[in-house]
Ligand SMILES: [Ca+2]
Ligand SMILES: [Ca+2]
């Protein structure tokens with residue numbers, strides 16, 4: 495039950511943070527579109543899912559155990575659990591969201607500062 499709530503809250507965080515990262519998501523879609531025809535084919539989608547699988551399979555044995563699957567989620571949970579009481583309060587979730595937004599903003603500003611490599615002058 496607690497795990498269910500945990501997953502739900504993390505999903506909520508992920509969803510709300512993805513709303514604020516539209517340009518980045520667009521980049522991700524572009525990355526998935528390996529033949530650059532503007533569409534994500536079934537194969538292209540599978541390839542990106544496979545990438546994610548490889549990331550999850552931390553010991554590289556070709557299978558993702560429940561533990562490996564949960565690790566990044568638990569890691570995120572631990573980062574959010576500021577007073578380390580093993581539960582997330584509304585306040586902690588709010589703070590984590592705020593932090594994510596702030597980090598994203600900083601990142602976006604940094605990206606803007608970088609010269610555009612594809613425009614030759
Ligand atoms: Ca494509
Ligand atoms: Ca594994």
Ligand SMILES: [Ca+2]
Nearest residue numbers: 575577579581
């Ligand atoms: Ca807490």
